[in-house]
Amino acid sequence: MRRLLLIPLLLAALAMAQGTQKDLSPDAWVLLGNQYLGEAAYDAALVAFKNALNKDPDRVDALYGLGEAELRLGLVNAAIESLKRAIALDPQHLPSYLALARAYAKLARQAEDAATARFHLNKALSVLKDAERIGKDPAAVYNQMGVVYQQLGDHEKAIAAFKKALEAKPNDPLVLYNLAIAELAQGRLDDALASLKQAVEAAPFDGFLWARYGALLAVKGDADAALKALKKAVELNPKNATAWSYLGQVLLDKGRVDEAIEALNRAVKLSPLAHPEAYYYLGLAYLKKGDYKKARFNLTKAVVLAPESPDYHYYLGLANEKLGNLDGARAQYQEALSLDPKYQRAREALNRIGE
Numbered sequence: 368m369r370r371l372l373l374i375p376l377l378l379a380a381l382a383m384a385q386g387t388q389k390d391l392s393p394d395a396w397v398l399l400g401n402q403y404l405g406e407a408a409y410d411a412a413l414v415a416f417k418n419a420l421n422k423d424p425d426r427v428d429a430l431y432g433l434g435e436a437e438l439r440l441g442l443v444n445a446a447i448e449s450l451k452r453a454i455a456l457d458p459q460h461l462p463s464y465l466a467l468a469r470a471y472a473k474l475a476r477q478a479e480d481a482a483t484a485r486f487h488l489n490k491a492l493s494v495l496k497d498a499e500r501i502g503k504d505p506a507a508v509y510n511q512m513g514v515v516y517q518q519l520g521d522h523e524k525a526i527a528a529f530k531k532a533l534e535a536k537p538n539d540p541l542v543l544y545n546l547a548i549a550e551l552a553q554g555r556l557d558d559a560l561a562s563l564k565q566a567v568e569a570a571p572f573d574g575f576l577w578a579r580y581g582a583l584l585a586v587k588g589d590a591d592a593a594l595k596a597l598k599k600a601v602e603l604n605p606k607n608a609t610a611w612s613y614l615g616q617v618l619l620d621k622g623r624v625d626e627a628i629e630a631l632n633r634a635v636k637l638s639p640l641a642h643p644e645a646y647y648y649l650g651l652a653y654l655k656k657g658d659y660k661k662a663r664f665n666l667t668k669a670v671v672l673a674p675e676s677p678d679y680h681y682y683l684g685l686a687n688e689k690l691g692n693l694d695g696a697r698a699q700y701q702e703a704l705s706l707d708p709k710y711q712r713a714r715e716a717l718n719r720i721g722e
Contacts, residue, residue, distance in 0.1 A: 393423040464498035506536035510711040525549040540570035574604030595647040608638035612645040632707040643672035
């Protein structure tokens with residue numbers, strides 16, 4: 368609703384001030400393009416920045432805005448060209464360097480092989496090295512450098528970059544979150560927890576950060592602290608499906624089955640296709656309650672969404688077995704074993720019901 372109301376009002380105001388839309392100045396088109404970017408109306412932003420460039424082809428902020436819009440629309444190569452033009456016109460324009468590095472990183476994610484991905488990531492690093500020399504906003508530069516190193520799998524360099532970013536901007540919650548992810552990738556759970564704790568202290572109203580912090584507390588085995596953090600997460604952002612899924616898992620682990628079912632149902636209602644683990648834990652919860660039909664229903668969804676998980680197949684097999692469908696159970700146990708030949712419970716189940 369906000370986008371529908373604000374943008375026409377802004378456009379009308381600009382048109383009244385300058386005659387007609389066709390007569391808008393480059394300043395006005397850039398202002399409008401930035402408004403569209405902020406409202407995630409990327410197609411409209413693209414048009415606005417192009418209109419600005421039609422009137423002033425060397426306008427750096429319009430080229431930067433155009434590159435951002437193209438990048439958000441998946442037009443990565445076009446974005447790269449727009450951003451290169453912006454940098455050529457103004458070698459001190461830091462936002463264009465940062466956006467260009469993100470564009471190369473996006474090409475890396477789309478690459479079909481590791482060598483091509485590495486090639487694009489090294490280009491991103493080269494751009495960020497140039498940005499580093501400008502000397503503006505080092506926190507943003509080092510944070511993005513850390514993200515690229517993380518994408519390269521070089522977690523030590525990623526951690527070093529994020530720490531440099533924090534030297535420039537202490538307690539930045541985004542950098543702290545990125546640092547925690549890099550630390551976790553190295554198996555440094557306590558360090559990751561400390562970084563996320565600092566992040567939620569720096570941004571106490573960020574439900575996303577509270578959800579991640581709660582999830583790590585659960586991994587650590589501190590279920591009470593995890594529960595408190597995850598309740599905070601869903602209180603701050605009731606539409607965060609991930610937080611509801613984590614909360615349901617912790618409640619189930621604590622034996623609070625009905626509450627777990629309520630939380631997990633919230634997760635799948637908010638995001639029906641993104642959380643196979645929520646269906647899986649719903650299945651486990653209904654197995655605990657002896658409601659095998661609902662268990663099978665949810666475990667079937669988990670298997671459809673994540674067929675590579677042997678656990679999902681095993682428990683779907685168990686639900687089928689409880690319902691007397693031995694052929695269905697056998698098929699799921701066999702699939703669990705094909706995914707993990709050492710899956711002992713699936714082997715025992717097959718021995719129990721017969722292969």
